[in-house]
Structures are given as structure tokens and as C-alpha cells.
Amino acid sequence: MKKEFLEGRVIIKVSDITQENVDAIVNAANSTLLGGGGVDGAIHRVGGRQILDECQEIRRNKFPKGLPTGEAVITSGGELAAKFVIHTVGPIYGRNQDRDAELLADCYKNSLDLAVEDNLETISFPSISTGAFGYPKDEAAQVASQAVKDFLAQNGIIKQVNLVFFSSADAEKFIKHQNF
Secondary structure: OEEEEHHHOEEEEEOOHHHOOOOEEEEEEOOOOOOOOHHHHHHHHHHOHHHHHHHHHHHHHOOOOOOOOOOEEEEEOOOOOOOEEEEEEOOOOOOOOOOHHHHHHHHHHHHHHHHHHOOOOEEEEOOOOOOOOOOOHHHHHHHHHHHHHHHHHHOOOOOEEEEEEOOHHHHHHHHHHOOO
């Protein structure tokens, strides 16, 4: 399954994000940056030790208490096909004093900002916060698509944004609720 939006600048597809051959993939990380389950664990497993070492360095020097929700940092891609990994911490749904949508949008915006800072043109996102963090998939689709659409309207450096889903059902739900 593959569907394009915004004149091909956004592609929604079902795939394994660890196999994406793009400038950067986004990791739906937890605040420790030390790996975990789901996408985070898969990226650390496939990407290898280099990613963990760089995340530990970020924790030591920039975010000793952990990466705040909505913020993003970048590391190399290690053994991944992607050159870089942008790590962002999505909101745990219902725990942010009605700021869930704002924080989720920040994940996309701050990740895209980092990509632009590093002159990256292609980026792949997972569905941030919709797994263990419990963000409703229909609401996440609206927030994520609007954040990406707004960013791309203001910036021409990013040539392609892939929104990568693990299952066809999740991709279809996103397509049904997106705002492109």
C-alpha cells in the first residue's frame, strides 16, 4: 500500500521503518533515549551500538534528566540504511494538561526542523505516540498530517516525508483521518 499527498511530497506506506533508505528516520523514543520497545527497540537493534553510544552522550551533555516530550535530537544512523536517526519523545496520551495535540505536533515540527538544519531532504516517520503511549490513531492522524502540511508549506528543503506504518489497518486509518 502506498498513497501520495501534497504533489508527492508526502507518502503514506506500510513498511519496516528500519529498512527505509532515506536521509533520516524518526525514532518514537522514550525520554531516556536508551532504547525500549516497539519502533524504538527495533531502531536500536538494527542500528547497532553506535546509536546507543551517541544517545548516551546526548544524555550526559544536553539532557541529563531525559529528552523532554516534543523535543528532538539527532544521531547517526549506525548500521541502518538511513544516514541519521532523529529521536523524539511523543506525549503519553492524557497526561499533559490538555497539551497532547500541541506536544505531538511539536514532535513532527522539531524533527523536521532538525532535518532542515542538517540539509536533509528525505525523512520517514513512524506513527508517534499511537502505540504504548496510547494516543488515539484517528486524532494522531489529524495532528500529524496538519503539522507536516504546515511545515512543508513554509519550507522547500524537505523533498519527501514518508509516513511509515507497520500495518495496513493503521495506514488506512491514518488516510481516513488525515488533513492533507
